[in-house]
Amino acid sequence: MTVAKRSNALRIAAADAAAQRLGLHPGLAFTDAKLRVAHIEVVEHDAAADLALLERIADWGDRYSPIIAIEPPDMILFDITGVTHIFGGEAELVADIEARLARQGFAVRTAIAGTARAARAHCRFGRGGVVLPDAVSERVAGLPVEALECGLDILIALRRAGFLYLEDFLSRPREPLAARFGPELTDRLAQILEETDRSLTPRRPVPEFLAEQRFADPIGLMEDIALDSLAADLCGQLHRQGQGGRSFELGFYRADGKIERIGLLSGQPLADPGTLRRLFEMRLDALADPLDPGFGFDMMRLAVLAGDPLGPVQSGLDGKVEASREVSALVDRLSARFGAGAVQRLIARDTHLPERASLPVPSLSDARDSAEWLGTGEVPRRPLFLFYPAPQVDVVAEVPDGPPRRFRWRGVSHDVARAEGPERIAPEWWRRTTDTRTRDYFRIEDSEGQRFWLFRYGFYGREVEPVRWFLQGIFP
Amino acid sequence: MDKARRVGALRQALASLDPVVRTGQNGLISLGAGPVDTVLGGGLARGAVHEIFAERPADLAAASCFAGGVAARMEKDRPLLWVRSRKAQEEAGFLYGHGLAEMGIAARDMILVVVEDVVEGLRVGVEALRCAGLGAVVLEFWGHSRHLDLTASRRLALAVENGAAMGLVLRVAGEPAPSAAVTRWAVAPAPSSDPYGLPGRPTLSARLLRQRGAGALGHWHLEWNHATQAFGFPALSGAVVAPVVDRQNRAQRRAGWARTG
Missing domain, CATH: 3.40.1170 (MutS, DNA mismatch repair protein, domain I)
Incomplete structure (x- = not known):
């Protein structure tokens, strides 16, 4: 308790x-x-622990259906459309779930119905079990009005009006009901009567393709053996549809209910079982915590979460295509081995603020340029290395609004020999930010020939806050 | 005497086995500055590793400009891959796309690999140098590390040997160690020579410290020209001479005078 x-x-x-x-x-x-x-x-x-447990049970339930939603505090909904035949029928599926959960020490109530709301009502307020399509109205009639889960005020209003069971509604026209108790009531009634349905919001992305293998006896770490046939199975499916996978997931279902999921992204649509297997092997080797088989895995599932049409393979005709294919294969390999976040590319963004204008993103992400890169000019306008956040420097300026005379950074004093500026960059007031002061940028060359990009933050004499100087970047 | 000769013979045999001696067949990338290319015998070899030392952390930008310049002079459809450590990004700033684009590097295609340490960097390096589709591969290493030894550099040289890529090992504040690199450079920033007294084009002092198979070395002040994407020599710095444009005009005028004669 x-x-x-x-x-x-x-x-x-x-x-x-x-x-x-x-x-x-x-x-x-x-x-x-x-x-x-x-x-x-x-x-x-402990509500948080309850929710975590529910999440774990839902993870475990992944073996029954890819589309699962949780309804805190204590309910899990499965969309079992088209999966029951694997288990031999609806009743067998329910029996399997109940038996396995009971073995883990849970008390379970189950119901199968045509819509999520109906299943929920039968499970929580009715007898549960399988509600066959031709027995819907008969079964619904026995449910109490609480099964509508409409909120306390409507419930009290219903009771006052003498409605105790849903059968009291069945023979009545709906419009007056909606007018009196609100449209929510009739909507829910229709859902419980399996007249209308709202689709579940799955907890996890629903795979586009999947291959799975169940083991009669839990196996230890022999993923490479199973991986071969899983990869072959999945790539066969992909080939038939002319698709290649961009985002893969390999799930290890442990006998005790724990699930390990390993994701893999690919830069080019991938449908080659050998490559897929090698990439996953690299990914498994690179794991910080090796996979713990515990008492063994009883199921493995390889799924494609996102795919793209597979372009016709054209090899040997154009060296350039071949070369770019090599490069994307390299990006895939490096991402698998060192993590997708470690392999980056830069995208140009449409903003005045220098630190936002060039953004590193994972190579495998779909982010696109929103601006053009600068073209080559006479002298560089932007530095090669950019500090973010920009370190503050101590500056001696000859005139308040002019370029600095001397500045000090990391304990070293630099005498300014050449300077150009200011290039004024105003804050982007349309963004919600605390960065609201104007920056005046100066290109600076010191007496040794090092070139810097400094900016003055704010104006002298006009603002309450003191003016500060920052080093934004370094020119070659 | 006999011993010395035998050692000499062994050295020769070893040299013939050494991968880096067989370079140059994959083509050379010229720097664009005539005298330097002459000393290099045409340019920097592909399919080989070159070392660029930045003595102080402050020299990183200049050394990167040298590496980036070489990368920009390679084919545009072969992307640049740059390996840096996470710590280097915090210490020396992030590689800035617009700055790279201004140099003539295709920033859109550049691949940046952020690694944790030297060992990881070397692993990425070997993998990348083997790839047939890349142009330049810049491996930026900071400080001294016992992992950056002859074996590591041989491994890099072997990986790139048969490819069209070029390995550029950028050593910041590191000690030179024996290596299989074909050339070794020390690069530092130098005062620019803008005629108007403004900060000018990237200007660097490049010292060729070592060149395999050829004794010639040198020390040049090089200027990277964004527009032509070539290294050149800066106009004499120090005393400000008449602006270049003006001088050209005068030369044209003189030529005109000569014709009208």
Whole structure:
């Protein structure tokens, strides 16, 4: 039994079957409960832990269907359209889920119905089990009005009007109901009656293609053996559809319910089993924590989360195509080995602020340039190396608004020999930012020939805050 | 005497086995500055590794400009791959796309690999140098490391040997060690020579410290010209001479006078 503080009193948040038999139901004040039963075992309710557990059970449930949604605090919805035949039918599927969860020590109630809302209502407020299509109205009739889950005010209004069971609605026209109790009520009624449906919002991206292998006995670390046939199976599917995968996921389902997922991104649509296997092997070798098989894996699943049409392979005709293919294969390999974040490219962005104008992004990301790169000019206008955040420097300026005479950075004093500026860059007021002062940029060359890009932040004499100088970058 | 001769023979045999001696067949990348290319026998060899030393951290930009200039002079459809450590980014700033683009490097195609340490950097280097589609591969290493030894540099040289890529090992504040590099340079910034007294084009002092198979060395002040994408020599710095444009005009005028004669 768990307790939690609700409306200023300790109340029972959840109770197991034994406690419920003693009349200790959720919502009861803890003091009352203690009066009724002297010795009760109580722990404090931990909603976060409950949610984490629910997430883990949902992860585990991935083996039954790719489309899963969780409904805190205690419900998981599976979209089992088209998957029941794998388990031998709806009843067998439910039996399997119940048996496995019971073995892990959970008390389970299940229901299968035509819509998510109907399944939810039958599971929480009805007898559960499989609701066959021709028995819908009969089964719905027995549900209490609470099954609509409409909120307390509507519930009270319904009770006052004498509605106790859903069968009271079935023969009535819907429009007056909607007018009196709100359209939400009739919407939900229609969903429970399986007339309309709202699709589930899956917790995880739904794979476009997947190949899986179940093992009768849990296996240890033999992923390469299974990986061969999984890769061949998946790439066969991809080939038939003329597709190549860009984002892959390899799931290891441990016998004790834990799941390890390993993602892999590819720069070019990939449908070659050998390459796919090699990339995954690299990825597995590069893992910081090696995969822990525990008591063994009982299922492996290789899925394509995103794909692109596979371009016709044209080799040997154009050396340039071949070369760029080599480069993207290299990017794939490096990303698999050193992490997708380590392999980057630069994109040009449409902004005045220098530190935002060139942004490193993972090579495999879909980010696109939103501006043009600068062209070659007479002298460089932008530095080769850019500091972000820019370090502050101490500056001696001859005239307040002029270029610096001397500045000090990292303990070294630089005498300015040549200077050009200012190039004024105004803050981007349309962005929500604390960076609201104008910058005046100067290109500077010191007496030794080093070239710097400094800016003065703010104006002398006009603002309350003192003017500061920063080093933004270094020119070659 | 006999011993010395035998050692000499062994040295020769070793040299013939050494991968880097067989370079140059894949083509040379000229710098664009005639006298330098002459000393190099035409330019920097592809399919080989070259070392560029930046003595102080402050010399990084100049050394990078040298490496970037060579990269910009290679074919445009062969991207540049640059390997840096995360620490270098914090210390010396991020490579800036617009600055690279101004030099003539295709910033859109450039691949930047951010690694944790020298060992990882070398691994990426070997993998990248083997790739047939890349142009220049810049490996930026900071400070001294025992991993940057002859073996490591041989490995890099072997990886690039049969390719069209060029390895440019950029050593910042590092000690030179024995290596299989074909050339070794020390690069530092130098005062620019803009006639108007403004900060001018990238100007650097490039010292050729070593060249395999040829004794010739040299020390030049080079200027990278953004427009022509070539290295050249800066106009004499110091005393400000008449602007270049003006001088050209005068020469034209003189030529005109000569004709009208």
